[in-house]
Amino acid sequence: MNDSGEGIFPAVCPLDCPDTCGLLVHKKNGKIVKVEGDPEHPVTRGAICNKVRHMAERLHHPERLMQPLRRVGRKGEGKFEEISWEEAIGEITDKYRELTAEYGSESILPYSFYGNMGVLSVEGMDRRFFNALGSSLLDQTICNSAGTTGWRATMGFNGGTSPEDTVNADVIIVWGGNIVSTNMHQVVLAEQARKRGAQVIVIDVHRNRTAQWADWFLPLYPGTDAALALGMMHILFRDGLTDTNFMDKYTVGYDELRQQAASYTPELVSSITGISAGDIEKLAKLYGEAHTSYIHIGNGLQHHDNGGMNVRSITCLPALTGQWLKTGGGASRSNGGYAAMNSRALERPDLRPNPRARRINMNRIGEALEMTEQPIKSLFVYCSNPLVVAPDAERVRAGFEREDLFTVVHDLFMTDTARYADIILPATATLENTDLYSSYWHHYIALQEPILSAPGQCKSNVEVFSLLGQAMEFDVEAFSQTEEDMIREALNYPRNPYLNGVSLERLQQERYVKLDMTPKQAFLDSLPTPSGKIELYSKSMELAGLPPLPTYTPLIEGYDGIRRPEPADAYPLMFISPPNHNFLNSTFSNVEKHQGLEKEPVLQIHPDDAAVRGITDGDDVTVFNGRGRVEIRAKVVDKMLPGTVISQGLWWEGKDRPQRSNVLTPDRLSDMGNGATFFSSTVEVKRR
Ligand SMILES: Nc1nc2c(c(=O)[nH]1)N[C@H]1C(S)=C(S)[C@@H](COP(=O)(O)OP(=O)(O)OC[C@H]3O[C@@H](n4cnc5c(=O)[nH]c(N)nc54)[C@H](O)[C@@H]3O)O[C@H]1N2
Numbered sequence: 001m002n003d004s005g006e007g008i009f010p011a012v013c014p015l016d017c018p019d020t021c022g023l024l025v026h027k028k029n030g031k032i033v034k035v036e037g038d039p040e041h042p043v044t045r046g047a048i049c050n051k052v053r054h055m056a057e058r059l060h061h062p063e064r065l066m067q068p069l070r071r072v073g074r075k076g077e078g079k080f081e082e083i084s085w086e087e088a089i090g091e092i093t094d095k096y097r098e099l100t101a102e103y104g105s106e107s108i109l110p111y112s113f114y115g116n117m118g119v120l121s122v123e124g125m126d127r128r129f130f131n132a133l134g135s136s137l138l139d140q141t142i143c144n145s146a147g148t149t150g151w152r153a154t155m156g157f158n159g160g161t162s163p164e165d166t167v168n169a170d171v172i173i174v175w176g177g178n179i180v181s182t183n184m185h186q187v188v189l190a191e192q193a194r195k196r197g198a199q200v201i202v203i204d205v206h207r208n209r210t211a212q213w214a215d216w217f218l219p220l221y222p223g224t225d226a227a228l229a230l231g232m233m234h235i236l237f238r239d240g241l242t243d244t245n246f247m248d249k250y251t252v253g254y255d256e257l258r259q260q261a262a263s264y265t266p267e268l269v270s271s272i273t274g275i276s277a278g279d280i281e282k283l284a285k286l287y288g289e290a291h292t293s294y295i296h297i298g299n300g301l302q303h304h305d306n307g308g309m310n311v312r313s314i315t316c317l318p319a320l321t322g323q324w325l326k327t328g329g330g331a332s333r334s335n336g337g338y339a340a341m342n343s344r345a346l347e348r349p350d351l352r353p354n355p356r357a358r359r360i361n362m363n364r365i366g367e368a369l370e371m372t373e374q375p376i377k378s379l380f381v382y383c384s385n386p387l388v389v390a391p392d393a394e395r396v397r398a399g400f401e402r403e404d405l406f407t408v409v410h411d412l413f414m415t416d417t418a419r420y421a422d423i424i425l426p427a428t429a430t431l432e433n434t435d436l437y438s439s440y441w442h443h444y445i446a447l448q449e450p451i452l453s454a455p456g457q458c459k460s461n462v463e464v465f466s467l468l469g470q471a472m473e474f475d476v477e478a479f480s481q482t483e484e485d486m487i488r489e490a491l492n493y494p495r496n497p498y499l500n501g502v503s504l505e506r507l508q509q510e511r512y513v514k515l516d517m518t519p520k521q522a523f524l525d526s527l528p529t530p531s532g533k534i535e536l537y538s539k540s541m542e543l544a545g546l547p548p549l550p551t552y553t554p555l556i557e558g559y560d561g562i563r564r565p566e567p568a569d570a571y572p573l574m575f576i577s578p579p580n581h582n583f584l585n586s587t588f589s590n591v592e593k594h595q596g597l598e599k600e601p602v603l604q605i606h607p608d609d610a611a612v613r614g615i616t617d618g619d620d621v622t623v624f625n626g627r628g629r630v631e632i633r634a635k636v637v638d639k640m641l642p643g644t645v646i647s648q649g650l651w652w653e654g655k656d657r658p659q660r661s662n663v664l665t666p667d668r669l670s671d672m673g674n675g676a677t678f679f680s681s682t683v684e685v686k687r688r
């Protein structure tokens with residue numbers, strides 16, 4: 001640890017954001033006084049977002065947890081007493097032994113996500129512990145699993161266009177992503193392309209910050225993207241804008257797809273999506289005639305009942321036009337596959353006594369906590385804040401309120417979730433640890449070494465799960481490894497040729513080490529799909545009972561341009577709750593600085609929808625459906641098609657800020673990947 005109190009230290013941004021920026025942290029008297037971008041990072045080049053510029057406000061926040069706590073009040077009341085680490089570890093392990101004897105080890109469930117992207121923290125010692133314990137497994141499907149499954153059905157490999165190459169594109173489509181807020185360095189690259197004449201097109205359900213920056217914004221009805229992609233294909237086939245040589249060589253099923261697309265006429269697609277037939281023609285022509293076109297597939301369009309198919313359909317477009325052969329052409333949504341590490345060595349599934357342990361889907365945690373047969377008796381929550389981020393939040397809360405549920409929460413703050421814990425453990429911030437970071441967007445791996453000492457009695461995930469493993473007397477070697485040992489094992493993974501040459505030593509010397517991207521040149525020749533080619537027609541989808549070809553399926557709960565709400569519909573508006581600019585999921589939403597930047601949670605509503613409800617700008621309104629209600633201020637804006645309302649940001653509950661969007665969202669699962677369907681929700685709004 002470099003614990004000199006003063007100086008400028010390199011760091012990595014640990015947040016669940018594609019950019020994984022290089023940072024420079026300025027320290028005085030042992031505290032952070034400034035955070036800026038590291039100009040030496042080859043992709044992020046010294047630019048960082050405003051939220052992390054104000055990181056010190058979070059890390060040195062007076063409310064940071066400093067000591068293990070034991071609940072003394074009711075669940076949710078927030079009353080705790082301080083205890084020692086010995087007591088905390090003793091109570092947890094006693095309880096785990098007791099539960100294992102009485103109900104079996106699968107009565108214990110970890111609940112985690114990527115509050116910290118460090119490989120050792122969330123895919124390392126933690127998983128090792130739950131494997132050795134034999135707990136239930138968590139299906140981590142809250143973020144992108146629908147899209148990943150949809151993409152992989154077409155492409156096989158979880159990776160696409162390299163970010164730096166996108167400067168060569170002359171048409172850039174940002175589809176269901178708000179990259180000005182969520183992937184700012186892709187905006188920097190698109191800006192470079194734009195200086196050379198590229199056009200940037202945004203396809204979204206509301207005029208977000210990215211749409212305001214773009215050259216052309218196309219608003220559409222939620223969950224209708226597959227129809228739009230098929231409408232574009234219809235025109236590409238009809239007008240001979242496809243690359244037949246490419247399709248012959250690298251795809252399967254283009255004849256079937258051509259037939260399928262034939263029925264998606266511009267008129268039909270217009271009536272589904274709300275985009276005029278003329279604009280659909282213009283879009284397809286721009287796309288088909290571009291020399292180099294790049295599609296950025298965001299997360300928004302896959303948080304729907306039909307989310308997997310939305311992504312799968314869009315993913316077929318670059319194959320029709322042969323864009324994969326152009327530098328900077330193609331598409332991407334996640335580039336995580338290039339950086340795959342040795343998960344067996346990290347997670348040690350071999351330690352698991354019950355390899356066939358049950359899996360619990362994290363989107364259905366509320367339902368899972370209602371099970372009476374083989375009930376879940378204990379939850380260990382870390383790197384996630386389920387009471388705020390999981391769908392159908394009232395159902396989730398009811399589960400967490402169960403008196404017989406033993407809940408442990410490891411976090412930096414008393415989150416909404418932590419208030420329901422029996423034991424709270426104080427977590428370090430990543431700048432206080434050693435960890436390894438890869439990006440799911442660019443191709444650089446980075447090492448974090450501790451640059452701050454841990455405050456109070458905070459401990460890292462690696463320390464906590466090592467302590468627990470040792471106290472449970474699990475495999476001695478697995479639970480006494482150092483961070484350096486684990487990093488070496490993670491990087492020792494010959495099965496991933498992109499990882500070739502990345503080592504701890506190089507990371508220590510060079511800080512940012514680029515993956516070996518040479519295998520990408522032969523990428524199209526050996527795609528890991530069943531046919532080895534780009535699958536426009538997918539047999540595996542068919543076997544899974546899904547349409548084998550791109551297909552538009554209307555949302556279960558929702559409206560498109562054809563199925564408009566009837567006067568009798570109780571919930572006629574579609575409710576979309578995407579991330580905001582100044583929080584990172586629910587992280588920062590308890591920090592005054594960041595709250596101030598966002599001002600307050602609001603519901604954006606179209607003037608037509610507001611008028612029929614007698615709502616004027618600034619009114620207090622109630623947003624409700626069969627799942628719950630949210631009291632919020634209305635902002636009347638003409639930024640979306642009538643029928644869609646938007647509320648950005650995952651705010652904590654708080655006394656004076658009672659907005660938790662997820663009270664309104666469904667816990668249904670998406671068509672593919674068992675993903676979340678946050679945005680396939682309908683509501684009604686009334687003036688208070
Ligand atoms: N500032 C900030 N940055 C973040 C995050 C954050 O919370 N704040 N979160 C991080 C995480 S975990 C993720 S997964 C990414 C997510 O970042 P993005 O990939 O940008 O995805 P979202 O922000 O979820 O949604 C993007 C857009 O999709 C739109 N949308 C919703 N439904 C539809 C639809 O049916 N069709 C279309 N075309 N658009 C639709 C929403 O209105 C929204 O503008 O961002 C990461 N970066």
Ligand SMILES: Nc1nc2c(c(=O)[nH]1)N[C@H]1C(S)=C(S)[C@@H](COP(=O)(O)OP(=O)(O)OC[C@H]3O[C@@H](n4cnc5c(=O)[nH]c(N)nc54)[C@H](O)[C@@H]3O)O[C@H]1N2
Pocket residue numbers: 016112113114115116121142143144299382383384385386388389390410411412413415427428429430461577578579584585586587650661662665678
């Ligand atoms: N309505 C709606 N809901 C959504 C979304 C949406 O767009 N709309 N987005 C969804 C998406 S894409 C995602 S990815 C999820 C994100 O959901 P989560 O992953 O739960 O994200 P956060 O709310 O940021 O919670 C992360 C927590 O981890 C803690 N933490 C940070 N570092 C560490 C550490 O080193 N150790 C420990 N133990 N804790 C740490 C933080 O303090 C924070 O409380 O939310 C989903 N929920």
Ligand code: SF4
Pocket residue numbers: 013014015017018019020021048049050051052184584
């Ligand atoms: S949140 Fe994203 S943009 Fe901001 S510093 Fe971190 S990696 Fe960079």
Ligand SMILES: [Mo]
Pocket residue numbers: 016142143144
């Ligand atoms: Mo996410």
